[in-house]
Amino acid sequence: MKIGIIGSGNVGGALGTRWAQAGHRVIFGSRNPASDDMRQLAASAGSTARAASFREALDAAELLLLATPWPATRTVVEGLGDLAGKVLIDATNPLLPNLSGLECGTTTSGAEQVAGWARGAKVVKAFNTVGFNIMANPAFGPERPVMFYCGDDAAAKQTVRPLVEQLGFEAIDAGPLSQARLLEPFALLWISLAYAQGQGREIAFKLLRR
Amino acid sequence: MKIGIIGSGNVGGALGTRWAQAGHRVIFGSRNPASDDMRQLAASAGSTARAASFREALDAAELLLLATPWPATRTVVEGLGDLAGKVLIDATNPLLPNLSGLECGTTTSGAEQVAGWARGAKVVKAFNTVGFNIMANPAFGPERPVMFYCGDDAAAKQTVRPLVEQLGFEAIDAGPLSQARLLEPFALLWISLAYAQGQGREIAFKLLRR
Numbered sequence: 312m313k314i315g316i317i318g319s320g321n322v323g324g325a326l327g328t329r330w331a332q333a334g335h336r337v338i339f340g341s342r343n344p345a346s347d348d349m350r351q352l353a354a355s356a357g358s359t360a361r362a363a364s365f366r367e368a369l370d371a372a373e374l375l376l377l378a379t380p381w382p383a384t385r386t387v388v389e390g391l392g393d394l395a396g397k398v399l400i401d402a403t404n405p406l407l408p409n410l411s412g413l414e415c416g417t418t419t420s421g422a423e424q425v426a427g428w429a430r431g432a433k434v435v436k437a438f439n440t441v442g443f444n445i446m447a448n449p450a451f452g453p454e455r456p457v458m459f460y461c462g463d464d465a466a467a468k469q470t471v472r473p474l475v476e477q478l479g480f481e482a483i484d485a486g487p488l489s490q491a492r493l494l495e496p497f498a499l500l501w502i503s504l505a506y507a508q509g510q511g512r513e514i515a516f517k518l519l520r521r
Numbered sequence: 522m523k524i525g526i527i528g529s530g531n532v533g534g535a536l537g538t539r540w541a542q543a544g545h546r547v548i549f550g551s552r553n554p555a556s557d558d559m560r561q562l563a564a565s566a567g568s569t570a571r572a573a574s575f576r577e578a579l580d581a582a583e584l585l586l587l588a589t590p591w592p593a594t595r596t597v598v599e600g601l602g603d604l605a606g607k608v609l610i611d612a613t614n615p616l617l618p619n620l621s622g623l624e625c626g627t628t629t630s631g632a633e634q635v636a637g638w639a640r641g642a643k644v645v646k647a648f649n650t651v652g653f654n655i656m657a658n659p660a661f662g663p664e665r666p667v668m669f670y671c672g673d674d675a676a677a678k679q680t681v682r683p684l685v686e687q688l689g690f691e692a693i694d695a696g697p698l699s700q701a702r703l704l705e706p707f708a709l710l711w712i713s714l715a716y717a718q719g720q721g722r723e724i725a726f727k728l729l730r731r
Contacts, residue, residue: 507696510730516729518726518727519725
């Protein structure tokens, strides 16, 4: 699959690298694709990855990963123009700058706002609930952390699901896109445990069943 | 410890029973303490448990578990009067009647509202993130699910923590009471997985570390 990374920071970099190593063609989109950081990222991800502008990443890709910092998200997404038919994985969180909360409450979610801005796209929320270090390597010995995804388009979710599984997560469908109202606070919980509560970043959640 | 259960439904019943079996003195508070259901609950919980009015439960207990249905919560809590010095574990979730969302968003939480109503109480949010069946028996083979708690009073949290651990959970301090803005959506996630997403109620989360 051809995957465009919109926002190639920690999250976009980790996911794009893992996907490239799994054999996908990955285009790391950036405002500054010629920067040293971007060249280094693409090089380390291997021969199936390259750095490009957002525009190129969009045009070349069947699927987009949105992993922008929240303050840039609206501008970036609206700047992409028509996204009809694209699957867009929204991995953002509408975090307040000091991580003290979410910019919008449970009457809506960042994902739903993104869906409103991303004209024509089939938005799936995923990869927003753990840090990039866990996405880079989700193995906890023999144990496999959970990764939730949600969205309103069943086919789009079927597309995203194996991308979650290929990284080593247990993929769990959390329902419609409005469930991002729960997954975004879930993300903030992870964040607050890792930092404010001193658990560190090497944590994740496993779904237990019996 | 003497534990008063304010709202002895599924959650209050499960927790109170476990605590009674662990040797605590449990007073199951109810609007109808003489009902068959309440008598049966107290009897099955053993000789250290009894059913009583909310008033009696409050007066007899060092610690209160609030496990009321959300629509009744404000009236019940305000009716308790002065709670100065009491630890109150808030296990409620401000769920909309059809479980489609939370009555209040991430600009506040049910727990914070409860803290406003429960004059003088040291509110700790806990036991709101899994179903009562998990609270009744948290064992998943050798694995131990996580239970978060949060609150603004350190001593109150130190009181609550062993009550979490005694049931077999890993107790994790999630920070100040405002973190209930995250734990309440976490609860709704569990609920939606169990029901709408067809995972069933025999699920829980484990905190993985490495």
